[in-house]
Amino acid sequence: MGSERMEMRKRQMSTTQETPGTAQAQHSTGNRGSNACCFCWCCCCSCSCLTVRNQEEERTRRTSHELQAEGIPNCEESPAPTLEEVNAWAQSFDKLMFTPAGRNAFREFLRTEFSEENMLFWMACEELKQESNKSVIEEKARLIYEDYISILSPKEVSLDSRVREVINRNMLEPSQHTFDDAQLQIYTLMHRDSYPRFMNSAIYKDLLRSLSEKSIEA
Numbered sequence: 001m002g003s004e005r006m007e008m009r010k011r012q013m014s015t016t017q018e019t020p021g022t023a024q025a026q027h028s029t030g031n032r033g034s035n036a037c038c039f040c041w042c043c044c045c046s047c048s049c050l051t052v053r054n055q056e057e058e059r060t061r062r063t064s065h066e067l068q069a070e071g072i073p074n075c076e077e078s079p080a081p082t083l084e085e086v087n088a089w090a091q092s093f094d095k096l097m098f099t100p101a102g103r104n105a106f107r108e109f110l111r112t113e114f115s116e117e118n119m120l121f122w123m124a125c126e127e128l129k130q131e132s133n134k135s136v137i138e139e140k141a142r143l144i145y146e147d148y149i150s151i152l153s154p155k156e157v158s159l160d161s162r163v164r165e166v167i168n169r170n171m172l173e174p175s176q177h178t179f180d181d182a183q184l185q186i187y188t189l190m191h192r193d194s195y196p197r198f199m200n201s202a203i204y205k206d207l208l209r210s211l212s213e214k215s216i217e218a
Contacts, residue, residue, distance in 0.1 A: 076100040083211040093191040109198045117155040121148040125183040141174035
């Protein structure tokens with residue numbers, strides 16, 4: 001009887017000693033499980049919290065892009081281009097930029113390359129040149145500067161430091177020609193960089209093929 005009690009007491013003491021250790025191990029394991037995404041750098045790329053964070057950032061970027069798209073002016077009104085006009089666009093960049101239909105097609109292509117601001121800036125400068133009212137000129141010059149010259153603008157165009165210095169001097173007394181140097185630089189950029197790609201783009205080729213087919217059917 002005495003030996004049985006001793007055996008029972010040993011088992012109880014053994015169980016009591018094991019329980020805190022086991023609970024502590026389980027608690028430690030639980031902590032590691034709950035904080036794995038915060039402390040386990042080796043697997044953070046696949047953890048759920050990072051996935052959620054990436055989804056939130058993607059939603060923010062998409063919303064920002066949609067808001068910018070809402071602020072983009074509509075294309076110019078123009079009749080549908082003829083086959084002769086579209087063929088002429090391949091002859092020179094000047095002929096492409098001369099007609100509203102050509103500018104609209106080119107602008108559609110620039111949008112696919114995320115450089116539509118170049119065309120928008122060029123068009124804004126052309127519009128400024130048509131103004132004669134001093135107060136209107138000053139207001140439009142200020143808006144052009146804020147939209148396309150300021151380094152804080154999401155639509156900032158790429159200009160060298162010399163042209164920027166000229167603009168800053170001209171803005172002291174804005175005129176129709178405040179942005180002439182910048183407009184020429186952007187025109188040259190579009191001519192040398194974007195125009196060759198436009199001529200090889202699906203936008204131009206599809207338009208040319210469509211008009212050619214209509215011409216044959218007629």
